[in-house]
Amino acid sequence: MNKSVGEKLKDLRKSRGFSLEEVIQKLNISKSTYDRMEKGETSSWITKIEQICNLYHIEPEELLLPEEKYVLISNKQKGGSTSSIVINNLSEKAIELYERMLFEKDKKIADLENKLHK
DSSP: OHHHHHHHHHHHHHHTTOOHHHHHHHHTOOHHHHHHHHHTSOOGGGGGHHHHHHHHTOOHHHHHSOGGGEEEEEEEOGGGOEEEEEEEOOOHHHHHHHHHHHHHHHHHHHHHHHHHHO
16 A cells, blocks of 8 residues: 555656655655655655645545545536535445544654653
């Protein structure tokens, strides 16, 4: 999974026209950490998933699921604005994985906060 997420991270960065330096600055991580994330050598992207999704304007499912598992539909509304709806064909396994990753992220944050307050 890290490999496929890494490939998506790299594709997203390039397709959005961000340089590596811009992304690491926006995510507040080191170049080597982000490089390892793009290569699929680490799962540290889990702790940054919310920031990554905000940066690239995507839903977590778009990052986590294979491309054939979701469809992005854009519909033009009055006034010229565009809204996007992500229709997911999520399996129970994908939902469980996402929930587990969120739990792990929250636990790591809590552990760090506890260490800081000691």
